[in-house]
Amino acid sequence: MKPDFDLSLYLVLDPDMCGGHAAALRTADLATRNGVTVVQLRAPEWKKRAWLALAIELKALLAPRGVPLIINDHVDIALAADADGVHVGQKDLPPEVVRQLIGPDKLLGLSASSLADLRGADTAVVDYVGVGPVFPTGTKKDANPVLGVAKLAELMAEKSLPVVAIGGIGIAQAAEVIAAGVDGVAVVSAICAAADAAAASVQLTAAIAGAREVAA
Amino acid sequence: MKPDFDLSLYLVLDPDMCGGHAAALRTADLATRNGVTVVQLRAPEWKKRAWLALAIELKALLAPRGVPLIINDHVDIALAADADGVHVGQKDLPPEVVRQLIGPDKLLGLSASSLADLRGADTAVVDYVGVGPVFPTGTKKDANPVLGVAKLAELMAEKSLPVVAIGGIGIAQAAEVIAAGVDGVAVVSAICAAADAAAASVQLTAAIAGAREVAA
Numbered sequence: 001m002k003p004d005f006d007l008s009l010y011l012v013l014d015p016d017m018c019g020g021h022a023a024a025l026r027t028a029d030l031a032t033r034n035g036v037t038v039v040q041l042r043a044p045e046w047k048k049r050a051w052l053a054l055a056i057e058l059k060a061l062l063a064p065r066g067v068p069l070i071i072n073d074h075v076d077i078a079l080a081a082d083a084d085g086v087h088v089g090q091k092d093l094p095p096e097v098v099r100q101l102i103g104p105d106k107l108l109g110l111s112a113s114s115l116a117d118l119r120g121a122d123t124a125v126v127d128y129v130g131v132g133p134v135f136p137t138g139t140k141k142d143a144n145p146v147l148g149v150a151k152l153a154e155l156m157a158e159k160s161l162p163v164v165a166i167g168g169i170g171i172a173q174a175a176e177v178i179a180a181g182v183d184g185v186a187v188v189s190a191i192c193a194a195a196d197a198a199a200a201s202v203q204l205t206a207a208i209a210g211a212r213e214v215a216a
Numbered sequence: 217m218k219p220d221f222d223l224s225l226y227l228v229l230d231p232d233m234c235g236g237h238a239a240a241l242r243t244a245d246l247a248t249r250n251g252v253t254v255v256q257l258r259a260p261e262w263k264k265r266a267w268l269a270l271a272i273e274l275k276a277l278l279a280p281r282g283v284p285l286i287i288n289d290h291v292d293i294a295l296a297a298d299a300d301g302v303h304v305g306q307k308d309l310p311p312e313v314v315r316q317l318i319g320p321d322k323l324l325g326l327s328a329s330s331l332a333d334l335r336g337a338d339t340a341v342v343d344y345v346g347v348g349p350v351f352p353t354g355t356k357k358d359a360n361p362v363l364g365v366a367k368l369a370e371l372m373a374e375k376s377l378p379v380v381a382i383g384g385i386g387i388a389q390a391a392e393v394i395a396a397g398v399d400g401v402a403v404v405s406a407i408c409a410a411a412d413a414a415a416a417s418v419q420l421t422a423a424i425a426g427a428r429e430v431a432a
Binding site for chain 1: 263264266268289290291295305306307308309313316317
């Protein structure tokens, strides 16, 4: 059965930004004790043996907490680590191919940076969409043009799947992004590069909850 | 059932070196009409959607010729394209993990650059070993130290699996490499960067056959 998932605070874990394998595990531990609801492992520069070792340890850490582990791009690593899902971009394996490989019980996320991408997400195949970059970001080398919050809100009027917003979102931006109509915010450096990953997670969680109260 | 395979002349197809998707298909076509016995697709800089598109076309080209298509590193692409096998290095997914993902009917190759690597290749899991680099090469950025032909011959005394030698092997080197006791030679630039891929394949095939006659 497909796991329940809550996109509220979605950590894209960059193990290099965290300081390596052990530091990434520590960050994931602190983050998920303090509000992070999903962890995606993304290490585009890593060889797969190192990816797999970290994915297996993350899975063991997160499963008892009910926090899904998503693997970026590499379906083979997701399968080998029995991760909870895969996240792909528009140039990665097509979602329908990924779905065939992972079966019906795993989560599948797709990145979208335009209305065309958003409309192209097959709701029978994809479980959620990551929309961005909302703000400028230095994390992703091949990022698309920045959307901005107004454009994000426009896109949200068209959404047919849960959406997590990504790209340059920190504590100061989380509330306005939530107000634009997304289901959650994805962060990389706001937690991975934070001096205190626990405190950053708490503050992000509070910002998201506050924005939802205002909207309700 | 696992396909028969003949390592004699093993083309590692670098689509960028060939000149892109269409040029890589052309190279594979000419090469396999002129003696190449295995094709491995290796495009470490490519996104997976482009990999998959090329892998599917290569499979359609090569299958009727009985030439196995091997995918470097990415088990997910091999599964999606129904390729004939996967080739992994020492830092890629461990062979036993790959074998679980691909099942018993696909080929699995492992790179080795030392006696320890060679002895570490589980003959119940791995089908062949790629040993190198024999000579200096500019193709692989993270290549191990050069073995040389004498060291290669030493290693061959220890082999328990079919071996294809790789690294800086061109028409001038093929014969001495075969004489060192390997089952075949793998080339990248000797065909991908050749002015005439067909002629290069014919000459390599002749060099290999000639060296075998001498040895016999």
